Amino acid sequence: MLTQPIKAFRCAFLDFVDDPFYVAEAESIRYIADGLLVVENGKIKELGHYQNLQDKYAEVPIIAYPGMLIMPGFIDTHIHFPQTEMIAAYGEQLLEWLNQYVFPTEAKFKDKAYAQKIAAIFLDELIKNGTTTALVFATVHPQSVDAFFEEASRRNLRMIAGKVMMDRNAPNNLSDTAETAYQESKQLIQKWHKKERLLYAVTPRFAITSTPEQLNLAGKLLAEFPDVYLHTHLSENVNEVEWVKQLFPESQGYLDVYDRTGLVGDRSVFAHGVQLTDAEFQRLSKANSAIAFCPTSNLFLGSGLFKLNKAKCVEHPVKLGLGTDVGAGTSFSLLDTATEAYKVAQLQNQKLSPFQALFLATLGGAKALSLEDKIGNFDVGKEADFVVLDLRATPLMALRNSAITPTSLAELAEQAFALIVLGGDRAIHATYIMGEACE
Ligand SMILES: [Zn+2]
Structure with a gap:
């Protein structure tokens, strides 16, 4: 039995490990199409491919958001x-x-x-x-x-x-x-x-x-x-x-x-x-x-x-x-x-x-805000504030963004751009603070 408050989220994940104004986008972005984000005591314990982590966290309750995208808050x-x-x-x-x-x-x-x-x-x-x-x-x-x-x-x-x-x-x-x-x-x-x-x-x-x-x-x-x-x-x-x-x-x-x-x-x-x-x-x-x-x-x-x-x-x-x-x-x-x-x-x-x-x-x-040691991406140890985004939240967004998982940076960029332009508050499916869902 696990005694610590540990939980995991299965979804697609997008965050940044470097500044895409100065470093090539391919190296600045971390995108995992089918990932697992593990949160312990409100902080990031691990982020990786679901396939690689599923055995390690087999006993941990998983909250899944199929078809959605999780980004840092x-x-x-x-x-x-x-x-x-x-x-x-x-x-x-x-x-x-x-x-x-x-x-x-x-x-x-x-x-x-x-x-x-x-x-x-x-x-x-x-x-x-x-x-x-x-x-x-x-x-x-x-x-x-x-x-x-x-x-x-x-x-x-x-x-x-x-x-x-x-x-x-x-x-x-x-x-x-x-x-x-x-x-x-x-x-x-x-x-x-x-x-x-x-x-x-x-x-x-x-x-x-x-x-x-x-x-x-x-x-x-x-x-x-x-x-x-x-x-x-x-x-x-x-x-x-x-x-x-x-x-x-x-x-x-x-x-x-x-x-x-x-x-x-x-x-x-x-x-x-x-x-x-x-x-x-x-x-x-x-x-x-x-x-x-x-x-x-x-x-x-x-x-x-x-x-x-x-x-x-x-x-x-x-x-x-x-x-x-x-x-x-x-x-x-x-x-x-x-x-x-x-x-x-x-x-x-x-x-x-x-x-x-x-x-x-x-x-x-x-x-x-000089807070990059605490928030801003999914590095291990950071506070688990994140947002679950629905790229197909409205009929128009669903038309613009097909349900296909992006297989290239260009496809991902196109989906991300449509999310930015069409998303607004409609695209926010859920917001989590320190690993807890806001009501
Ligand atoms: Zn002002």
Whole structure:
């Protein structure tokens, strides 16, 4: 009799062992048409061909998903949980959109019970879309962070979040001060960082809504707690970049504002970067910082086209993940987000291959969040967060993707691309957290 909680999943498996932007796709991909994934105590014990492993695990209960595809859980490198209810807000670009829609919504999160209710809806939505880890903005209220982490803890999720720091150019009811932001963030770090699977990110909204004093104190927090994250916005919109220049005349540009205050490091994740200069891309590469590429949001707010080829160039590679950026983003689905990323590349005469897109949504995202030792693929010892995908979830998908098991990389790529473009939340058959199915 086996006494340990061990179980196995029989299915087709696809994950990444290397970066297909730099290494040949055939060597970056691990695809097993009939595989067995063995999970013990919530972690990956083994992945291999069913034929080779069936005798070894003959006594282990097997959960089979014939005709489906299992991938690592999707990773969203930039999203705002309090904006869940104002997704699809009409008609504005970044700065006006913040004033008209975002700030009035975020003011509601002073009420902890309300924050808890929205956090629960938000996390259910992530799971429904196959997203198992996200880097998340809360609001300026510490209780919004408590509410979020309590709900994430209840679901045993690996999540990163932080309290927004905002002490100018924001409504009074959403403003802290440099000092209260520092003190409240510090208390939240001590309360939540590394508790279970939860991690903290120091979260100034962006340069416009923080005084230099506040950004300096954010840098002080990073120095005091070197393994917390920095999560903010960077160079999204032309008018925003212009305003930052006026607010920080002594700086060499937008990124330099963060650099001077100690916020540009290897655990820093900057959302957008649509307007970045070549020199700024190079600086991010050198600092080993990450960018969250948020195509649905960049298109929705009319911000512009992210220069994918600059971020993923060979000479100055920048860590890159995909972000939905809900509520400026228009979908919780990383598959939908990958589709828009493909279109953003197309508009610049560049190609984003289906494997590159799925890499960004899994192992690429894990690397962007410095979590590749814990999540992102099916290497032994990693946490068993994964998604069961139905490539024939709708009549149209069934028509597009025949039931034939791919026998070549080209066939697999074609199926994967149709999954990305047509799949959305319909393709998510089940989501597993630490080897347990979500209800
Ligand atoms: Zn955002």
